[in-house]
Amino acid sequence: MFKLIGGLLVVVASGLAGWQVSRSYAGRPVELRQFISALQLLETEITYAATPLYEALSGVAEQVGVPAASFFRQVAFELGAHRGYSAREAWHGALEVYSRRSALGPGDLSILRGLGNNLGMSDREDQSKHLRLAAEQLKTAMAMAEEAATKNVKLWNYMGLLGGLVIVLALY
Amino acid sequence: MNKYLITKPVLHASAEPIQCPAGGWRQIAAVLPSNLADLIARVTPRYLNGLEEIRLRRDRPLMLGLGGSDYFLRQDGTPVSEPDGAYLVDAADLEKVLHNISGSSLYALEEELKNGYVTLPGGHRVGLTGKAVLENGRVKTLKYLSGLNIRVCREIKGAANGLIKHLIEHQAQNVYHTVIFSPPRCGKTTLLRDLVRQVSNGLPGMQFAGRTVGVVDERSEIAGCHRGVPQMDVGVRTDVLDGCPKAQGMMMLLRAMSPDVIVTDEIGSMEDIHALEEVFNAGVRVIVTIHASSLRELANRPALKYLLQLNVVERFVLLGRSRGVGTVEKIFSSADLPGLGVKMCLS
Incomplete structure (x- = not known):
């Protein structure tokens, strides 16, 4: 009886581990897509309406999906709190917190970090160039992430479960 | 010249203390x-x-x-x-x-x-x-x-207390076409802002009901607008067109907001004067400020000379610092223009 319960636990644990890995593969393109559309919204706000970052970011946070919205909400909050943070500091700080719970890879994060260095620092034309560049880079990353997702999501889901079964059989 | 009226230094003898x-x-x-x-x-x-x-x-x-x-x-x-x-x-x-x-x-x-x-x-x-x-x-x-x-912006309510009674035409229940002129930093804008407030709110003590005032605030100095909202008290019947070129702004106000009085700061170009002409012709009163230290200096500038020749402006107010910033040194009526024989404006 104990053996059966133990075996089941091993299979479930291993299945969950596989699912966790597969989820990060599946989540990355979703987040990247959200960030790309967020940057496009931000570009529109900045180029056409010259909306200050605080308002523009709050607006973006309302319009993009979870989880990316939480990042933009955080940056807007830091800027709105008037604690003397520059846009760069607020952006980097929020990105640091966001990256802990995100499926984004180091490459994706470094694109966003690079954008943060220039955000709000120049005229509209220049801002638009930076935002477009970052969006293009994220699109390239997304193409790769989608490819990796189609390959790996199912693989890791099965591998988790089957790996668990193999362990259980070996132990029996 | 000393026979012209000199009022008290209004900024310092203001009825209410400095605001902020x-x-x-x-x-x-x-x-x-x-x-x-x-x-x-x-x-x-x-x-x-x-x-x-x-x-x-x-x-x-x-x-x-x-x-x-x-x-x-x-x-x-x-x-x-x-x-x-x-x-x-x-x-x-x-x-x-x-x-x-x-x-x-x-x-x-x-x-x-x-x-x-x-x-x-x-x-x-x-x-x-x-x-x-x-x-x-x-x-x-x-x-x-x-x-x-x-x-630092200093809004001084009551800065125009000493002056306003000289600018009101009681019969028509309106203000005279007025030009306020002075060298820089004599308190023109502060005075103008308070004039706007008082004309807009009305003066019950003088049986003067408030009039609709349109302000073209090209340099955001009169109303101190932040994102379009006046930060200073410019009165209840005042519409402010912030950051708008004066000539265009006057036309826009004239057509859109039906003001009784149009106010703007530091006019000087021919374009401004032509726009003013339109405003005069529409029967709307005008209060403007100009950088100049005397009427003669004012008349030497071609655009302003043209304005004087129109002979529409009824009051010229010269500000100075002789008794502190914002002292109203002299008030001329249109008949006092240089070379036209001198007449006491007010007694």
């Missing part, structure tokens, strides 16, 4: 980096209440305009008249001020950078200098900003 020294400082402290705000806050309140401007120049001493004189500020917050030992403003200080002013969004200040100044909440103004970037021979923007001048 403490509040004004708080609003300005909000855009300063904390080290600078703390330093300036150490200045004794007696001086701080007379704060007129804060000048930040990169790698040069921090300077305060206090009660009409310049002072440098030591590390411990003591104002001194010699720059030795004064706090030196560095690039990071300037950058932080710009971040705070723009909400970390320099691109939102493009128009302001082009004009060289930004209006803060509360109507305070920040003048900017740096390197101009040109496009087709015109300033496109400023970069490498290296000098900031934060001018």
Whole structure:
């Protein structure tokens, strides 16, 4: 009886581990897509309406999906709190917190970090160039992430479960 | 000349005290980096209440305009008249001020950078200098900003108390076409702002009902608009067109807002005068200010000479500093124009 319960636990644990890995593969393109559309919204706000970052970011946070919205909400909050943070500091700080719970890879994060260095620092034309560049880079990353997702999501889901079964059989 | 009426120095004999020294400082402290705000806050309140401007120049001493004189500020917050030992403003200080002013969004200040100044909440103004970037021979923007001048806005309610009765035409229940002129820094705009407020609100004591006033505030000085909302009391019947070129703005107000009085600051170009002509012809009263130290000087400028020749303006008010900023030195009527024989305007 104990053996059966133990075996089941091993299979479930291993299945969950596989699912966790597969989820990060599946989540990355979703987040990247959200960030790309967020940057496009931000570009529109900045180029056409010259909306200050605080308002523009709050607006973006309302319009993009979870989880990316939480990042933009955080940056807007830091800027709105008037604690003397520059846009760069607020952006980097929020990105640091966001990256802990995100499926984004180091490459994706470094694109966003690079954008943060220039955000709000120049005229509209220049801002638009930076935002477009970052969006293009994220699109390239997304193409790769989608490819990796189609390959790996199912693989890791099965591998988790089957790996668990193999362990259980070996132990029996 | 001394037979012309000279009223009391209105800014100093104002009915109500100066409005916003403490509040004004708080609003300005909000855009300063904390080290600078703390330093300036150490200045004794007696001086701080007379704060007129804060000048930040990169790698040069921090300077305060206090009660009409310049002072440098030591590390411990003591104002001194010699720059030795004064706090030196560095690039990071300037950058932080710009971040705070723009909400970390320099691109939102493009128009302001082009004009060289930004209006803060509360109507305070920040003048900017740096390197101009040109496009087709015109300033496109400023970069490498290296000098900031934060001018504290002082709204003085009652500044026009001594003057207003001379500008009201009781029969028509309206104001005379008025030109206020003076050399710079004599309180033209402060006086104009209070005139706008009083004409707009009406003067029950003088049986004068308020009139709709349209203000074209090209340099955001009269109403001190921040994002289009007047930060100063310009009266209940006042519409403000902020940041709009004067000539265009007057036409827009005339067509759209049906004002009884149109007010604008510092006219001078022929285009402005032609727009004024339209306003005169529409039966709308006009109050404007002009930079000039005498009527003769005014008449020497071609555009203004043309304005005088139209012979529409009924009151010319000369401001000076003989008894403090904002002293109304003389009030001329249209019949007092130079070379036309002198007549007492008011007795």
